[in-house]
Amino acid sequence: MTDKLVLHEFSESGNCYKVRLTAAVAGRPIERREYDLMKGETRTPEFIAKVNADGRIPVLQVGDRFIPESNAACYYLADGSLLIPTDPFEHADMLRWMFWEQYSHEPNIATLRFWMGWLAPDMLSDLQRLQMPGKRAAGNAALKLMDDHLKDREWFVGGAISLADVCLFAYTHVAGDAEFDLERCPHVVAWIGRVKATPRYIPMDS
Ligand SMILES: N[C@@H](CCC(=O)N[C@@H](CS)C(=O)NCC(=O)O)C(=O)O
DSSP, X not given: OOOOEEEEEOTTOHHHHHHHHHHHHHTOOOEEEEOOGGGTTTSSHHHHHHTOTTOOSOEEEEXXXXXXXXXXXXXXXXXXXXXXXSSHHHHHHHHHHHHHIIIIXXXXXXXXXXXXXXXXXXXXXHHHHHHHHHHHHHHXXXXXXXXXXXXXXXXXSTTSOOHHHHHHHHHHTTGGGGTOOGGGOHHHHHHHHHHHTSTTOOOTTO
């Protein structure tokens, strides 16, 4: 018998959406449990003791075990599917883009999207306000790097969609929410169209 899969999530988060999108494209049915981040529902003693000691979502529950970190959850769901390249170099290259997403892309684009979309200006701390220009510059640099990479290729790794594309897509396609100008990145815009045309694609609000 296979373990039941439950995604603990805040559905408007790109990190949570990338897990749902991976599950959909890989054909893995999941159940969903929603948490309200603005009410601190992932910071309760119960959540920290049982689901994720780091107090964050997404977390993929596999039976009675838990996988925090979006890209690790995606990797679990995509295992054995066409999203994971079998060639060892391409496999490592896919991981390269997933690590890069977490270090150079998500902390800038996703963080600004959250600060601008969910926090009223007077809720921002002095430190957050100070960090905004740096995050904007680093987010623009990340988008430019992606655009340059896609100049002469359709997908981030090899000749087909992989988990690298799914993980990068989640926050890139909504970067406009944080006032990043995607029109400056025509190759990224074309790639977004290709991801959306992938069989079993689901939008963020589904
Ligand atoms: N590196 C983590 C980041 C997780 C993360 O920052 N989650 C945010 C929502 S996208 C969260 O749970 N914030 C609530 C909090 O920190 O209390 C991942 O990729 O899953």
